[in-house]
Amino acid sequence: MLTVTALSKRYTPDKPSLEAVDLQADVGTITAVIGPSGAGKTTLLRSLNQLLKDDEGQVCLDDVDLRQLSKRDLQKARRNIGMIFQNYNLIDALTVLENVLHGCLGAKSTLAGMFAHYTAEEKQEALKLIDEMGLSDFAYTACKHLSGGQKQRVGIARALMQHPKMMLCDEPIASLDPKSAQMVMTILRRLADDKGLIVVVNLHQVDIATEFADHIVALNHGRKVFDGVPADLQAAQIQAIYA
Amino acid sequence: MTPQTFFRRKQRLMLLTLSGLLVSYAVASIALGFQQGALLQVQTGFLWMAQNFLPTAATFKLLPAVLFQLWRAFIIATAAAGVAGLLSLLLAVIGAKNLGQRHVTVSFLIRGFASVLRNIPIIAWALILLFSFKQNELTGFLALWFMNLGFLTRAFLETIEDFDTGKLEALIATGTSRPVAIMQGLLPEIATPTVEWLLYMIENNVRDATLVGLLTGTGIGFLFDLYFKSINYPAAGLVVAVLIVLVISLELLSTHIQRSLT
Numbered sequence: 110m111l112t113v114t115a116l117s118k119r120y121t122p123d124k125p126s127l128e129a130v131d132l133q134a135d136v137g138t139i140t141a142v143i144g145p146s147g148a149g150k151t152t153l154l155r156s157l158n159q160l161l162k163d164d165e166g167q168v169c170l171d172d173v174d175l176r177q178l179s180k181r182d183l184q185k186a187r188r189n190i191g192m193i194f195q196n197y198n199l200i201d202a203l204t205v206l207e208n209v210l211h212g213c214l215g216a217k218s219t220l221a222g223m224f225a226h227y228t229a230e231e232k233q234e235a236l237k238l239i240d241e242m243g244l245s246d247f248a249y250t251a252c253k254h255l256s257g258g259q260k261q262r263v264g265i266a267r268a269l270m271q272h273p274k275m276m277l278c279d280e281p282i283a284s285l286d287p288k289s290a291q292m293v294m295t296i297l298r299r300l301a302d303d304k305g306l307i308v309v310v311n312l313h314q315v316d317i318a319t320e321f322a323d324h325i326v327a328l329n330h331g332r333k334v335f336d337g338v339p340a341d342l343q344a345a346q347i348q349a350i351y352a
Numbered sequence: 353m354t355p356q357t358f359f360r361r362k363q364r365l366m367l368l369t370l371s372g373l374l375v376s377y378a379v380a381s382i383a384l385g386f387q388q389g390a391l392l393q394v395q396t397g398f399l400w401m402a403q404n405f406l407p408t409a410a411t412f413k414l415l416p417a418v419l420f421q422l423w424r425a426f427i428i429a430t431a432a433a434g435v436a437g438l439l440s441l442l443l444a445v446i447g448a449k450n451l452g453q454r455h456v457t458v459s460f461l462i463r464g465f466a467s468v469l470r471n472i473p474i475i476a477w478a479l480i481l482l483f484s485f486k487q488n489e490l491t492g493f494l495a496l497w498f499m500n501l502g503f504l505t506r507a508f509l510e511t512i513e514d515f516d517t518g519k520l521e522a523l524i525a526t527g528t529s530r531p532v533a534i535m536q537g538l539l540p541e542i543a544t545p546t547v548e549w550l551l552y553m554i555e556n557n558v559r560d561a562t563l564v565g566l567l568t569g570t571g572i573g574f575l576f577d578l579y580f581k582s583i584n585y586p587a588a589g590l591v592v593a594v595l596i597v598l599v600i601s602l603e604l605l606s607t608h609i610q611r612s613l614t
Contacts, residue, residue, distance in 0.1 A: 158525055160521060160524070160525060184527045184528070184529065185527060186527070187524075187525060187526065187527035188526065188527035190525070191526075192522065192525040192526075194518065194522060196518065198516075198518045198519045198521065198522035199519070199522075200519060200536070200537055200540050200541055201541065202540040202541050202543060202544070203540050211523055211526065211536060211537075212526055213526075214523060214526055214527075214528035214532055214533075214536060215526040215527025215528045216527070217528070217532075219529055219531060219532055222528055222529070222532035222535070222536065223531065223532055223535045223536075225536060264522075267522075267526075268526075271526055271527070
């Protein structure tokens with residue numbers, strides 16, 4: 110379970126990016142974080158795996174406060190947290206297979222990681238994940254030749270290669286066409302249902318959030334302004350959030 | 353502002369620039385007393401060159417010796433660029449601001465060091481090193497190496513600083529360390545420009561090796577100097593011809609490699 114307590118972050122003293130945000134996400138659920146641009150969604154998500162050091166609060170994954178961990182322990186903890194990005198952040202020059210295998214770099218020694226030494230089992234698993242994402246024909250294709258939807262599926266496969274407990278998705282469908290967006294969200298739904306992952310996803314599309322999420326958190330000016338199930342989110346509230 | 357004023361302003365700027373360039377030539381020619389008439393004799397000069405520098409059948413006997421020196425120039429050029437390239441890449445990774453170099457001094461020192469090395473002309477390097485290492489191939493190698501180190505460090509720094517660090521962050525988010533993320537994320541992405549710079553440097557080194565050889569009394573440059581000073585112009589022409597062939601071949605190879613990388 111993910112428990113966030115009173116998380117705060119300020120880039121400038123007078124303007125908080127996050128102000129005492131609480132959040133709870135159970136295993137096997139999707140939590141959608143919605144809100145206008147600059148509301149603090151990305152700051153929140155990046156604080157959850159401590160890519161961004163927040164100022165105050167607690168981020169507990171299975172009762173371990175990530176904020177209190179040493180650099181080395183944080184690296185270990187990150188292995189349990191997969192992350193996908195709006196602009197995919199794949200290594201375009203490398204093939205789909207190599208990008209997916211990057212997901213297990215965190216579990217390797219520095220030397221093995223430096224020289225990309227992967228075991229036969231890891232390669233087999235990567236190929237299986239590529240197949241699950243419907244990308245078998247592209248396993249040996251450089252990522253620069255893929256479409257946005259395909260790249261995002263490679264990103265998901267890379268995150269799954271980590272065997273994560275939690276998936277953080279920073280606006281994963283913002284750059285995709287509606288069909289690819291549906292496909293990516295369906296995959297995330299399946300991961301929550303079948304693998305019991307905690308999925309936290311930043312979204313701009315409220316309709317997608319209500320369709321796929323179990324839980325919605327809305328942010329505005331760094332403050333939490335809604336926290337509940339999709340059915341509780343009324344049109345007037347949506348208007349207020351994006352006002 | 354109306355479109356007419358906007359485009360008139362642009363045209364005026366273009367005219368001013370062109371006039372500025374012509375004026376700079378006029379000032380230089382008046383100040384330094386250029387013999388403008390010599391420009392009209394340029395075809396005579398080319399004719400003389402063609403008559404005297406064209407390799408004759410007899411000069412082709414010297415071809416093995418010329419090719420041997422050319423081969424040595426080529427391997428020195430490649431070795432200097434290769435060794436400098438490795439160290440430059442390391443310096444650039446350490447100094448690049450976007451890879452998390454928090455100490456401005458380190459970044460500043462690396463940039464400064466690279467600029468100093470790069471801005472000392474190759475001839476000056478050769479002359480400075482001549483005192484310490486005397487007339488031998490190592491002097492030539494080091495002159496090229498120092499210049500390459502400065503040039504490539506600056507080039508790699510700029511290449512790395514154009515890199516989207518979100519990709520590194522994605523790898524760090526998997527729980528891996530920064531060095532591994534750099535090795536697996538940065539290097540594949542900058543491989544193409546890095547190889548392009550190295551190939552350019554090798555091409556450049558082959559040209560510079562001739563000049564360095566003239567000063568250090570070694571290699572292909574020495575051979576050219578020897579033939580030229582002994583008034584064996586066809587043999588000197590042969591040296592120039594094989595150099596041109598090598599540089600063009602390197603350019604073609606470089607274009608082929610670049611195409612296969614992209």
